[in-house]
Amino acid sequence: MKEENQNKDAGRRAFIKSAAVATAAFMIVPRHVLGGKGFLAPSDRLLIAGVGVGGKGESDIANFYKSGKADIAFLCDVDTRRAANSVKNFPKAKFYKDWREMYDKEHKNFDAVSISTPDHNHAIQTLAAMQLGKHVYVQKPLTHDIYEARALTAAAKKYKVVTQMGNQGASNDGPRQMREWYDAGLIGDVHTVYAWTDRPVWPQGIAWSENKADVPAELDWDLWLGTAPYKDYVNKLVPFNWRGWWDYGTGALGDMGCHLLEAPFSVLNLKYASEVQASVGSVYVDEFKRGYFPDSCPPSSHVTLKFPKTDKTKGDITVHWMDGGIQPERPEELEANETFGDGGNGTLFIGTKGKMMSSTYSANPRLLPLSKNKDIKVPEKFARVKGGADGHYGQWVEASIAGYGKQQVSSPFEIAGPLTEALLMANLAIRGADIQRKNSDGRAYFPGRNIKLLWDNANMRVTNFDDVNQYVKREYRKGWSLGV
Template identity: 70%
Template structure:
């Protein structure tokens, strides 16, 4: 579908006011069962899930393809601000009606689909998902679930309020590895875990740099204002789209947002941790020349080491300390590894559990679960307590489709928002500590009031709990 222009005062008003009035206008639809609507081409929910894909390029492209691959989802609508990025998906699903503005999609088509996939830059995850949920749409949201701590709590509560089926796009949550690690731990193979290390080689995009100069020529295929969405109005800069936005706080959540959901998922499942009680961070320095340290608060740092403390759970004997490391920083090699043995799995990413009786390790997506020393892995025995997800990481998509068809509360999903919300909050709380360096030099420990989502000992850091949304783009 060609790019649609906003013409006429009536249309402009409709688009501008949708965020305030669209939900009320559709309220009556929310309580009408879909089978009552009927209509030409109607398929009962028990047969096919009608999906709208918001974000159709990059990861959105692969997500949409995986929903279709499940065999029980029809891609009914596509939405993307960039015609270049969405071209392949539009070609693959020619029957799907195409929009550039997700507000227009919801306003015009909310009666004609069941569920939404949201795979946009982080800063627009929550606003799209939340307005879809208010209309009774099941949602699949790419990791991290949200950009801000406030948004994560909001979506977690909205899933219950609107009774919609949810899933975050951290596919490793459906892998066998998370379940095997949990079974090993429950069988007592490594004793009581008190310390966990998670690390990544990200960022693999620019961070710790000055904001680039504006470029006068916006690609004709890109609606720059729609791409900005909730973020402050700024002139177009080159190379921010489609990937390097990850390193800027206005849009992305840095290495933690990209890889944290994949690597910290296992400790959440294995140890049943949820909300941290304090956090501290140190960050890598940037130098603009040989003698002068740079200060670029708009940009995520090139590296960081963050320490979160989680309260004792039913599966631990005391508090759990979780270390996050990015930018190539890794923990000290366990003594159980031989001098020429590597960690295993994907290089540069890992999760290490340290218990009172032993250690265990996993790679990205909880792949390659391994007891240390490695010789123990082959003969490890533990009762199977967790049902496996058919297809593992690929099955993560089909699991959501099946859950949507079954209906709210009928099936358990690997990363439904009641699980993904607390995980996302922990990662964003870690980012809060990282961003605190721009306000106060040195490293302090931020004490966290989880019920009120508030730092209690350094109020200036609370500005990072909920950012200021651009006028006309508020939740």
């Protein structure tokens, strides 16, 4: 360990002296010369490598830099079009297209990695960073598969690195306030939770395009595919619509589930579900035939997860997930013109003595009826994160500088892992409901049926419907391995 630290220090010194980070080199001037207050020595700053630096990745690394305690040392993206703004904003950061090359050549010159790539490549990029001893910030959902989520949860502890999933609402005041209300007994014992979203806002329930297109010169298509099976490039998949295809994305659950179910996990101390059932919406190809598109997530779904009793509940908890615009029945305590959740998204807790709800990112928590909120007098017992959702970034930066186990973060893998697994288990039920069946004459039909899956958590297997176990741990494309 001593030799490893010496190598890291040597690498840092070499990196600071390089032309690529000339501004960082300036910081080696003695503290007294610079006037003291507000100055951070190089050893007090986090050097970050960004993997996937367009779109959400662009805003992620910008927020780390805004914390005032981080430098963006390296940039990596398979698409130079998407990376253009980040390259412009951080001209001193060296750019790579292949994250593997960056890790191999530069691992002594950065401390942490921010990963904001499509879901199917999260795990392989994250685990490789942790195996190098790097702290990691990973966009939600943590992984594409249940097996991957379990592996990263274990790896965070094994490699003793600071981890954070990018569900910013975990750092909002909302989850903490609802925990305080719940612990004070304001709504009694919660037995049922509803979460809903207006996603998807990208195409789902459609056939894969048969129109092969030319790969843009700026995009490395093979690297973008990564662990996924090879397919010819098609238009309108990159940079956003991949979310609706099972090979790459995790549908509406993957996009919004971590935001909307963070509060139930936090308030009720949920861990792993024991069973799940789902029904999915169908798609009409024409007025006589329903479509079946197994490669694409369905346009809507209703999933019911059952969680075993926790130290915060008196019995099992039932969690309903609804997407595609489906919403639960409005609570009778909510007046006709009062907004349910935030309109398109929300979370509702139902207890034995009352109800409470919140908006996206667990924001704006409210007791029902709304008139009760003006008289709430519950002491604040959970420390707030400075800056709330925006502070999610700086919180991880500071914890990474302090080192493993020194400071708390809101969504470490020990919490984010089980949360992600619940979403992916829900997706098992969605895929199970969408599995093609045959009539006696061999014709395919769209099932659209409701199934229940029983989950063996220790062995990560569905015990009553083996067809879906293939999705617990998918097979990577040849040449790619998680390396567990």
